[in-house]
Amino acid sequence: MRGYQRLPLVKGFGKTQRIDDWWNQPLIMAAALGFALLYTLIRVAVLDGSIHYEDHRVTSPIFSPDVLHIFHVTNHPGWMNSAMLILWIPFGFRGTCYYMRKVYHRSFFQNPSACMVSKPDINHTLGYSGERGIFIFNNLHRYMLYLAIIILSMKYYDVVHTMQFSGSWGLSVGTFVLAIESFLLTMYVISCHAFRHLVGGSLKQWRGGASSIAGRIFRFSSRHNVHHNLWFWTSLAMVFLGDLFVMAVAEGLISDPRFILG
Numbered sequence: 090m091r092g093y094q095r096l097p098l099v100k101g102f103g104k105t106q107r108i109d110d111w112w113n114q115p116l117i118m119a120a121a122l123g124f125a126l127l128y129t130l131i132r133v134a135v136l137d138g139s140i141h142y143e144d145h146r147v148t149s150p151i152f153s154p155d156v157l158h159i160f161h162v163t164n165h166p167g168w169m170n171s172a173m174l175i176l177w178i179p180f181g182f183r184g185t186c187y188y189m190r191k192v193y194h195r196s197f198f199q200n201p202s203a204c205m206v207s208k209p210d211i212n213h214t215l216g217y218s219g220e221r222g223i224f225i226f227n228n229l230h231r232y233m234l235y236l237a238i239i240i241l242s243m244k245y246y247d248v249v250h251t252m253q254f255s256g257s258w259g260l261s262v263g264t265f266v267l268a269i270e271s272f273l274l275t276m277y278v279i280s281c282h283a284f285r286h287l288v289g290g291s292l293k294q295w296r297g298g299a300s301s302i303a304g305r306i307f308r309f310s311s312r313h314n315v316h317h318n319l320w321f322w323t324s325l326a327m328v329f330l331g332d333l334f335v336m337a338v339a340e341g342l343i344s345d346p347r348f349i350l351g
């Protein structure tokens with residue numbers, strides 16, 4: 090075949106001529122994702138107390154938006170919580186994310202293990218068939234984006250809610266915790282490949298009127314798309330840091346310092 094050149098790849102799982110610690114990144118990513126899944130499962134299914142404090146003024150990011158509370162749903166089974174109803178959206182959004190696909194293909198499936206690193210023999214047999222079989226669900230990413238934008242707007246509602254202190258307005262550490270989480274999530278959404286397409290990538294040109302605005306948003310999104318991995322991990326980490334903060338305040342282990350504006 091013209092232009093085809095066989096790479097000098099050593100055969101055998103994990104074999105490589107690379108001299109760096111290539112396995113560091115997939116190992117850390119696998120550990121981080123494994124921790125995130127386990128933590129969420131335990132928190133949602135077993136330890137689902139202390140998910141808010143001061144009568145829902147501040148709600149844990151894992152359980153936010155607390156739809157059961159927001160929509161005054163009271164006649165639900167005792168074991169049910171809002172996370173059980175809404176987590177499929179962030180899970181679906183992150184699970185079909187283009188960057189996430191790279192992470193799980195490398196960390197969990199070893200297909201490929203890394204650049205210029207030999208993968209397990211079975212993966213040579215199975216091959217890589219893109220968005221086929223179970224992976225056909227990855228095509229739902231653009232729809233998950235629409236739902237994620239709805240969830241994101243409800244998170245900003247939660248941030249505003251943290252500023253309401255029984256008749257007065259103010260700020261507390263909890264406000265900043267949820268605001269940082271919402272900001273990181275916003276950057277994750279803005280830097281999304283499907284978002285780029287949505288805001289201007291589908292247009293043939295950006296000249297004049299609304300299309301020039303679309304072009305500007307597209308270029309802004311593109312600038313941050315380069316760092317999509319950063320926004321993926323920081324926004325994910327902040328979900329758990331925020332949850333730990335809310336749990337610690339709700340349990341009385343720490344306080345939530347505040348500044349009341351009047």
Ligand code: FES
Nearest residue numbers: 186187188281282
């Ligand atoms: Fe990662 Fe859309 S590509 S969230």
